[in-house]
Amino acid sequence: MILTPNGPFDMVKHWVNGFWALLKFGMQMCIILVTGHALASSKPVRRLIDKVAALPKGTASGAALVCFAAALMALINWGLGLIVGALLAREVGRCGARRGISMHYPLLGAAGYVGLMVWHGGLSGSAPITASSTDPGTNIMFDIMGALPVSSTVFSPMNIFLSIAFLAILPALVALMTPKDAAGTEGFDKWAQDAGSVDEEPRASDTRGGVAGWLENSLLLSVLIGVMGMSYVVYDFATGGFARLGIDSLNFFFLFVGILLHGTPIRYVRAVGEGVKSCAGIILQFPFYSGIMGMIKFSGLVGIFSAWVVSISGPHSFVVFTFFGAGIVNIFVPSGGGQWAVQGPVVVKAAQELGVSFPRALMAVAYGDEWTNMFQPFWALPLLGITGLKARDIIGYSMMILLLAAPLFILALLFLPA
Numbered sequence: 001m002i003l004t005p006n007g008p009f010d011m012v013k014h015w016v017n018g019f020w021a022l023l024k025f026g027m028q029m030c031i032i033l034v035t036g037h038a039l040a041s042s043k044p045v046r047r048l049i050d051k052v053a054a055l056p057k058g059t060a061s062g063a064a065l066v067c068f069a070a071a072l073m074a075l076i077n078w079g080l081g082l083i084v085g086a087l088l089a090r091e092v093g094r095c096g097a098r099r100g101i102s103m104h105y106p107l108l109g110a111a112g113y114v115g116l117m118v119w120h121g122g123l124s125g126s127a128p129i130t131a132s133s134t135d136p137g138t139n140i141m142f143d144i145m146g147a148l149p150v151s152s153t154v155f156s157p158m159n160i161f162l163s164i165a166f167l168a169i170l171p172a173l174v175a176l177m178t179p180k181d182a183a184g185t186e187g188f189d190k191w192a193q194d195a196g197s198v199d200e201e202p203r204a205s206d207t208r209g210g211v212a213g214w215l216e217n218s219l220l221l222s223v224l225i226g227v228m229g230m231s232y233v234v235y236d237f238a239t240g241g242f243a244r245l246g247i248d249s250l251n252f253f254f255l256f257v258g259i260l261l262h263g264t265p266i267r268y269v270r271a272v273g274e275g276v277k278s279c280a281g282i283i284l285q286f287p288f289y290s291g292i293m294g295m296i297k298f299s300g301l302v303g304i305f306s307a308w309v310v311s312i313s314g315p316h317s318f319v320v321f322t323f324f325g326a327g328i329v330n331i332f333v334p335s336g337g338g339q340w341a342v343q344g345p346v347v348v349k350a351a352q353e354l355g356v357s358f359p360r361a362l363m364a365v366a367y368g369d370e371w372t373n374m375f376q377p378f379w380a381l382p383l384l385g386i387t388g389l390k391a392r393d394i395i396g397y398s399m400m401i402l403l404l405a406a407p408l409f410i411l412a413l414l415f416l417p418a
Contacts, residue, residue, distance in 0.1 A: 004299045011295055018294015019287050022341055024137055025130065026286035028247045029337050030279040032124050035254035036079020037275030037382070038268060040087060042261035049084065053091035059104045060178040062092040063111040064171035070115025071167055075122035077254055079275075085112030086383035093387075104179055109389040110397035111174045113380050116373045117405060118166050119336075120366035121159045126337035127344070127366045128153035129247050131358075138247070140293070140341060141348045145358040150245050152359040158416035159363060165408065173404060177397055216266040222259050229256030278382040282335065289338030297345055306349035315354050319364040319413040322347055326368025334378035336369045360418040367409045374402035 001011060039045060052069065056062035066089045074081025089105075089112035096103035119125065131148040133139040139147060153159065208216065215221055233253050236244050262268040296302050313321055326343060333339045343365055351361035373379060375398070377391040384391060 003304050004301055006299045011299060014295045014298040015291040016294070017298055019291040021140075021294065022286050022290040022337075025337055025341070026282055026290075028138075028251060029126065029282050029286070029335070030276075031251045031255070032077060032247070033079035033082075033278055033282070034272055034275035035251060035258055036077040036081070036124075037083045037278060038258040038271035039077070039254055039261065040073075040080050040083035041271045041274065042258060042267075043263065044261050045084070046087070049088050049091055053088060053095045056092055056096070058101060058178075059107055060175040062096065062103060063107050063178065064175040066092055066108055067111035067114050067171040067174045068167065070112050071118050071170055072115075074115040074119040075163055075167075077124045077250070078116065078119035078122065079124070079278075080254070081115040081119060081122075082113075082379065082382055083275075083386070085115045086386035088112060089383075090387050105387075106389060106393040107174065107177060107179075107397055109383065109387045110394035111171075112387070113383050113394055113398055114170055114174060114374070114401055116379055117170060117370055117401060118163055119373075120370040121154065121163055121363070123154065123245070124247070124250055125154060125366055126247075126335075127340040127362050127369075129245070129250070130337065130340065131362055133246055141344050144348050144352060148359055148362065150242055152418065153363055153366075154245075155242065156359060156363070156418045158360075158412050158418045161416055162367075162408070162412050166405070169405075169408075170401065173401060174397065177400060216269075217264045219263055222262065222264055222268070225265075226256050226260035230260070281378060281381070285335065286338055289333055289335065289341055292333075293341040293345070296342065302345045302349060305346045306353065309346065309350040310353045313350070313354060315356050316414060318350065318354050318356050319360055320410055322361060322364040323368040323371070323409060323413060326365045327372040328368075330369045330372045331376050334373075334376045336366065339369050340365060357418055360413065363418065364413055367413065371402060371405060371409060374398035374405075 001008065006014070052065065056065055066085060069088050070081050070085025072081075073084040086109075089108040092108055093103050093105045095101075120127065123129070128148070128150060130138050131141065131145070131153065132150050134142070134147045136142045229252065233249070233256065236249060258271070259265075259268050262271060296305070309318070309321065326339065329339055329343050333342055344362075347361050347365055348358065350356075351358055375395070377384075377395060380391060380394065383389075384394075
């Protein structure tokens with residue numbers, strides 16, 4: 001209202017005009033989280049987690065293992081990485097308690113959350129994946145920058161280097177943060193009573209008889225549906241390759257892989273029910289992010305903001321300002337997709353005027369968003385529920401990761417080819 005010729009009710013109208021614009025995108029984000037959660041809670045994945053959890057001999061090796069697994073899974077699907085990190089942290093703590101090994105459980109939990117440091121450069125990264133869409137309803141900046149292929153964002157030399165570097169560096173950092181007096185730290189038992197669980201088996205009292213019960217517990221039905229879905233995934237990739245990679249294709253893949261791994265429809269239904277609990281923030285907050293986007297876009301504020309950014313930036317300093325700006329915005333808009341909706345119009349417009357490549361500008365937003373996830377515990381809520389930890393137990397460790405990772409992000413944005 002101060003910077004543009006818009007009165008209070010004008011801004012309300014802009015807010016409402018944008019309020020429901022991201023319904024499709026919000027649903028896509030919910031499905032990413034739910035399918036990742038369901039996949040992580042399947043019997044084969046849980047068995048693998050149990051076996052891996054028995055490998056560490058102490059806190060340092062346990063934290064490094066949890067961190068590496070969480071980051072690797074987050075590069076595939078951020079929901080999968082978040083839940084695998086939480087489950088593995090809990091199981092490593094349990095194995096240590098059973099074997100009488102002193103484990104610093106908060107560090108294990110923090111290691112599970114650190115995987116979100118790399119998610120936005122992965123296959124489910126909201127900004128790069130939506131920017132690859134040719135659907136203006138999904139790709140909100142399609143009218144300016146068109147569809148950016150993932151080869152220029154997710155699979156760019158810059159992002160591949162950063163992803164590999166963090167897979168090596170992050171586990172080493174969390175291992176080095178192990179308290180020296182491990183015997184004096186409180187281990188798993190303190191939090192075990194608050195640790196959550198994923199109930200993947202149908203309870204006997206809820207199992208129905210007759211045809212309905214047979215269908216719910218039919219391995220044949222899950223295999224039939226799963227094979228149908230996966231056959232198209234194989235066909236789609238064989239004919240289109242990475243050019244077909246997008247949010248819908250990723251969600252389609254994880255949905256049907258999860259159905260196959262759970263074995264029966266009722267197990268998958270229950271796993272989805274557990275995962276949906278983590279979607280409350282997306283469902284409630286995305287319309288408000290979309291409303292903010294409408295206010296910025298329709299009031300003319302996007303032009304003013306972008307002109308201001310251009311006035312204080314050069315082509316090189318722009319990506320640094322964008323990175324730190326994205327980190328600040330993430331504290332108030334703790335969602336990569338919601339943040340891109342709010343910040344994307346300003347960044348793309350400014351990049352266009354400064355002659356900065358759209359992929360580099362977009363990845364600066366993505367990196368800034370994932371960077372301050374280490375300070376913003378919104379997405380840690382599912383992990384905290386599973387591990388029984390509190391945000392204060394892990395935030396000190398994740399903040400150290402935030403401080404140590406910033407120079408690597410900036411150097412990559414300035415000097416590596418996008």
